[in-house]
Amino acid sequence: MxxxxxxxxxxxxxxxxxxxxxxxxxxxxxxxxxxxxxxxxxxxxxxxxxxxxxxxxxxxxxxxxxxxxxxxxxxxxxxxxxxxxxxxxxxxxxxxxxxxxxxxxxxxxxxxxxxxxxxxxxxxxxxxxxxxxxxxxxxxxxxxxxxxxxxxxxxxxxxxxDHTSNDQKAKEEVDGIDTENLAVLARLKQSQRDEYLKGSVSGSVQATDRLMKELREIYRSESFKKGVFTVELVNDSLYEWHIRLKKVDPDSPLSQDLECYKEKENRDHILLSCSFKENFPFEPPFIRVIMPVLKGGYVLGGGAICMELLTKQGWSSAYSMESVIYQIAATLVKGKARILFGASKNQYSLVRAQQSFKSLVQIHEKNGWFTPPQEDG
The missing domain is CATH 3.30.920 (Metal Transport, Frataxin; Chain A)
Known part of the structure; x- marks a missing residue:
């Protein structure tokens, strides 16, 4: 059988x-x-x-x-x-x-x-x-x-x-970036390696990789090259940026104020502080105005900015930092921001900005966000 x-x-x-x-x-x-x-x-x-x-x-x-x-x-x-x-x-x-x-x-x-x-x-x-x-x-x-x-x-x-694909990837990473900014990226990579060897790592691998990518994209963007805005790392920290917003809608009162600001105080930009945490890009950065003091434009006491996009509720990990900067510029113009010439320079601070932003989030979590009419932009 x-x-x-x-x-x-x-x-x-x-x-x-x-x-x-x-x-x-x-x-x-x-x-x-x-x-x-x-x-x-x-x-x-x-x-x-x-x-x-x-x-x-x-x-x-x-x-x-x-x-x-x-x-x-x-x-x-x-x-x-x-x-x-x-x-x-x-x-x-x-x-x-x-x-x-x-x-x-x-x-x-x-x-x-x-x-x-x-x-x-x-x-x-x-x-x-x-x-x-x-x-x-x-x-x-x-x-x-x-x-x-x-x-x-x-x-x-x-x-x-293989080596060919690695070489191609390396070439793509530096294409369109000038020598000065390539040097910044090289310093950052070396600093990250030094931190690993010393056991004093700041941030996370995930956030660091994403921020390096964001910085490369900004360095090669046309807006950055044309001087619409600049980005400077505070003490060469990838997690602390100073953003200088130099150009807004040329037909806006804020654009005219920037011209006067340059003549009166020899400054031609709105200085923003941008701080990232180790869970970026899954949480938004904290962005506030440092100077000049602004009236309107959805800028709160201390310099915090009233935008749903900058809260956990409105944030998306898909947002690029270049698009965030553009959104802030548009929000300032839409909110009819004006420079308060002669205002106290101590009016804005990190602590006050954090406090006012926290209060803002609590209010909107309870009552929701107001969506303006379409004709208001």
Whole structure:
């Protein structure tokens, strides 16, 4: 009598495919005879876990673990660090923000090593740069899909982070930015690396990455180049900006006041303070007027600005800082802002601005925001 052959379930087939894949991964990650210039971070592995260990700049051991979920590679590995080390923590946070096409464990280990080396100011191992070639030789750059594509997708591997794409990305980041502002960006990157090494990190990786992107976009924007506004970092801090609003609607009384302001006090701008927290861009920055003292324009006591956009209720993480600056300029004009010449320069302060803004938010949370008629803009 013939025995009935057991047909493996979909879950069993997926596990088998993952096991085959990990055999291939481990073949590269744990070579039989590792050399000094070829990093071998993986110390232990099993079907649902990869344990990595790295030596820090002070020969300290950094243990970083990846948990592989049942839905891998549709969902990425979950990384965490056993050690309280700022460099390792920052590298792991970087992995949490990767695009969906970077879910592959090999890609993530490669990015992890590159990030650790970059944050520690050391060069990447030579073997890491030849990974694409090694994967191509082993047939792991791409896997032909059969009719059971749902199963075979788990063996698919695509490495796109080659030197050409990296060079192109670097070129795109600096295109349209002048030399002076490129130097500012370079100082910021170096300062961030120094902070990681000293263990005195300010802000978060997420906020820092977004603010660097916002600053690059502002530096290459036409409005910035034409002098509509300028942005200066306070004490080279990415989280504290001084924004000088130099041009508003030329037909507005505020524009005429700015001309008089230049003649009387040799200043040609409205100075704004912009402070970011580590949860940016999911919370708005706090923006207030420093000088001159304004009447109207939805500017509150202390210099805070009455705008729903600047509250948690009205804010969206999709807003760019350039668009926020334009919205503020439009709000000042719509609110018929005028410069109070001769007003006390001590009228605006951070504490007063925070107090008045807090009161404003409480009132509007209770009563809602007033939407002006369409003819009012």
């Amino acid at each position: 013939l025995k009935r052959m057991k047909i493996p379930t979909l879950l069993e087939r997926r596990k088998a495919n993952r096991l085959i894949f990990f055999y291939k991964v481990v073949e590269w990650l744990v070579p039989a005879q590792p050399s000094q210039d070829f990093l071998t971070p993986v110390r232990q592995y099993k079907l649902d876990e990869v344990n990595c260990e790295f030596l820090g700049t002070k020969n300290e051991s950094l243990k970083i673990i990846a948990n592989i979920t049942e839905t891998y590679p549709q969902t990425p590995p979950i990384w965490f660090c056993e050690d309280d080390n700022v460099v390792a923590t920052a590298a792991v946070e970087r992995l949490a923000n990767l695009a969906a096409d970077k879910n592959n464990i090999l890609q993530q280990v490669r990015i992890l090593v590159t990030e650790l080396c970059s944050l520690s100011n050391v060069g990447s191992p030579a073997g890491l740069h030849s990974l694409d070639k090694k994967l191509e030789e082993k047939g792991m750059l791409s896997v032909e899909q059969s009719s059971e594509s749902e199963d075979e997708d788990e063996l698919h591997y695509d490495m796109e982070e």
